[in-house]
Amino acid sequence: MAHEQGGPPSGPGHYFGLLNEIGIIEQLSRTLLEARLPEGLIAPHFTVLNHLTRVGDGRTPLEMARAFQVPKTSMSHTLAGLEKHRLVEMRPNPADKRSKQVWLTDEGRMVREQTIAALAGDLADMSQVLSPQDVGTILPVLTRLRVWLDKRRDSED
Amino acid sequence: MAHEQGGPPSGPGHYFGLLNEIGIIEQLSRTLLEARLPEGLIAPHFTVLNHLTRVGDGRTPLEMARAFQVPKTSMSHTLAGLEKHRLVEMRPNPADKRSKQVWLTDEGRMVREQTIAALAGDLADMSQVLSPQDVGTILPVLTRLRVWLDKRRDSED
DNA sequence: TCTAATTAGTTCGATGTCGCACTAAATTGC
DNA sequence: GCAATTTAGTGCGACATCGAACTAATTAGA
Numbered sequence: 001m002a003h004e005q006g007g008p009p010s011g012p013g014h015y016f017g018l019l020n021e022i023g024i025i026e027q028l029s030r031t032l033l034e035a036r037l038p039e040g041l042i043a044p045h046f047t048v049l050n051h052l053t054r055v056g057d058g059r060t061p062l063e064m065a066r067a068f069q070v071p072k073t074s075m076s077h078t079l080a081g082l083e084k085h086r087l088v089e090m091r092p093n094p095a096d097k098r099s100k101q102v103w104l105t106d107e108g109r110m111v112r113e114q115t116i117a118a119l120a121g122d123l124a125d126m127s128q129v130l131s132p133q134d135v136g137t138i139l140p141v142l143t144r145l146r147v148w149l150d151k152r153r154d155s156e157d
Numbered sequence: 158m159a160h161e162q163g164g165p166p167s168g169p170g171h172y173f174g175l176l177n178e179i180g181i182i183e184q185l186s187r188t189l190l191e192a193r194l195p196e197g198l199i200a201p202h203f204t205v206l207n208h209l210t211r212v213g214d215g216r217t218p219l220e221m222a223r224a225f226q227v228p229k230t231s232m233s234h235t236l237a238g239l240e241k242h243r244l245v246e247m248r249p250n251p252a253d254k255r256s257k258q259v260w261l262t263d264e265g266r267m268v269r270e271q272t273i274a275a276l277a278g279d280l281a282d283m284s285q286v287l288s289p290q291d292v293g294t295i296l297p298v299l300t301r302l303r304v305w306l307d308k309r310r311d312s313e314d
Numbered sequence: 315t316c317t318a319a320t321t322a323g324t325t326c327g328a329t330g331t332c333g334c335a336c337t338a339a340a341t342t343g344c
Numbered sequence: 345g346c347a348a349t350t351t352a353g354t355g356c357g358a359c360a361t362c363g364a365a366c367t368a369a370t371t372a373g374a
Contacts, residue, residue: 014292015280016207019186021299023204024226026183028306029176042360062322069184071362076324078360098322098369122309123172129305130298135171138295141287142178148286149185152279199330219352228332233354235330255339255352 036118038111040085044068044078049087049104049112057104060093064102069153087111193275195268197242201227201235206244206261206269214261217250221259226307244268 030043037046051064065075079102082088087108093099187200194203208221222232236259239245244265250256261269 018292018296021303022179023183025303026180027226074361126172129301134298135175138298139175141291141295144286146178146182153185231331
């Protein structure tokens with residue numbers, strides 16, 4: 001694997017190359033998102049706002065930690081940041097006194113919408129090099145990969 | 158962070174879902190890699206070892222920071238870790254006294270090879286859901302996306 | 315029902331990322 | 345050839361991630 005070129009794509013090297021490319025894209029797109037977020041917010045904050053909007057707020061911190069595959073301590077820290085900015089509200093969970101519920105504030109909803117609006121232009125530019133057809137082609141493949149990685153992780157623990 | 162099942166496959170949401178999926182894959186595959194690395198090493202360490210093997214050692218730190226799209230301070234930190242484990246050696250750059258060159262040690266090459274060997278089984282499993290042809294299909298598309306994000310970032314600064 | 319085990323969340327400490335400011339060396343411009 | 349600018353790398357500080365250990369509440373089981 002000292003050099004990889006020529007010949008059809010095969011061998012472990014191409015899998016490394018794929019995951020490497022994915023890593024760089026993740027990093028660059030996260031930076032892009034964070035450039036569109038209000039001062040003091042980072043990608044995980046947005047991800048949480050987005051999640052609560054889509055699946056409905058009132059989720060518990062642990063529920064969300066599992067949904068995002070992050071340790072609960074990390075989610076705790078992210079939620080503390082959102083709360084400090086008054087984008088979410090933590091209330092006691094009536095069904096379980098150990099637990100909490102996370103609710104979006106009006107400002108939280110607004111920040112999410114404004115961020116999405118701010119990103120619309122970037123995504124439009126992106127479509128010049130990545131057509132909707134391209135997305136349709138690669139997304140199902142990537143989803144298969146993600147599902148496999150996900151299952152694999154479960155069976156490791 | 159990552160993780161969110163993407164929204165409906167249409168319009169900007171489709172792009173959003175793609176980047177989201179990429180974020181999840183990055184996170185899960187990094188965790189998998191790190192589970193196969195010797196104690197004390199993390200993904201960036203392996204990435205550097207791999208890079209030096211592929212493109213040849215004797216690269217400068219800045220060259221590699223650019224290749225990986227990380228700040229030079231981050232690369233500095235990563236290289237310090239590799240040096241502490243004696244997996245690379247930093248030597249002065251004869252062509253530029255401000256600069257250094259990074260050389261693999263024998264142990265560095267060995268660690269890389271052993272890690273790849275440890276991953277072989279995982280990649281073989283992966284190839285059951287992601288064929289080499291799949292990789293050949295999606296890799297060029299992802300590379301276009303990465304190149305675009307890269308250029309975009311340059312023009313922002 | 316009472317004890318043991320489990321679960322939700324936080325605190326704390328170790329470590330990673332990265333921007334800012336700095337030094338030393340190289341390059342540019344005149 | 346020399347001052348001004350740029351470039352390579354590091355030190356430091358702010359902040360993020362995350363594992364271990366802890367508290368409080370719930371659930372399991374005999």
